[in-house]
Amino acid sequence: MNKYILYVITLIFLSSMPLSGAVYKGQREFSKKCISCHSKPQEFISSLTIEQWEEQIGKDGEKLAKVHTSNEKAQESWKYFNSEKYKKKLKHLRDFLVEFAKDSGNVPTCN
Numbered sequence: 001m002n003k004y005i006l007y008v009i010t011l012i013f014l015s016s017m018p019l020s021g022a023v024y025k026g027q028r029e030f031s032k033k034c035i036s037c038h039s040k041p042q043e044f045i046s047s048l049t050i051e052q053w054e055e056q057i058g059k060d061g062e063k064l065a066k067v068h069t070s071n072e073k074a075q076e077s078w079k080y081f082n083s084e085k086y087k088k089k090l091k092h093l094r095d096f097l098v099e100f101a102k103d104s105g106n107v108p109t110c111n
Contacts, residue, residue, distance in 0.1 A: 026096025029089045033080055037073075042107065050101040057097065061090040 030041065038044040048056065057064050065081035068074040080086055100106050 021091035021093070021095035023092075023095050023099045025089070026092035026094070026099075029093050030096055033077070037077065045097055045100045046102045046107075048097075048101055049103045050098050053094070053097045053101050057090070057094045061087065061094075 030045075035041060055063075056067070065086065068077050068081045098104070
């Protein structure tokens with residue numbers, strides 16, 4: 001009986017945790033997909049505040065995708081921003097960009 005109660009409590013605890021992204025996964029995604037165009041990542045990421053990044057990314061990432069897909073210079077990224085991979089990795093990318101925003105006090109290191 002005790003094991004069952006412990007199991008239920010653990011399950012409730014784990015299911016109540018928010019499903020947020022991982023900053024290191026967002027950094028990896030940024031390094032793979034964004035550095036080719038945004039070659040100075042520290043300057044680029046820290047150019048916006050937390051609030052500005054959250055607004056730029058939006059709830060579903062469509063605003064950020066639209067900025068890229070409507071720019072002829074970003075034509076190389078159009079396939080990525082129209083893919084399921086972008087939607088899947090968005091929460092990690094959002095967490096990374098917000099973590100190292102101008103007013104966060106953190107400095108990104110992109111390798």
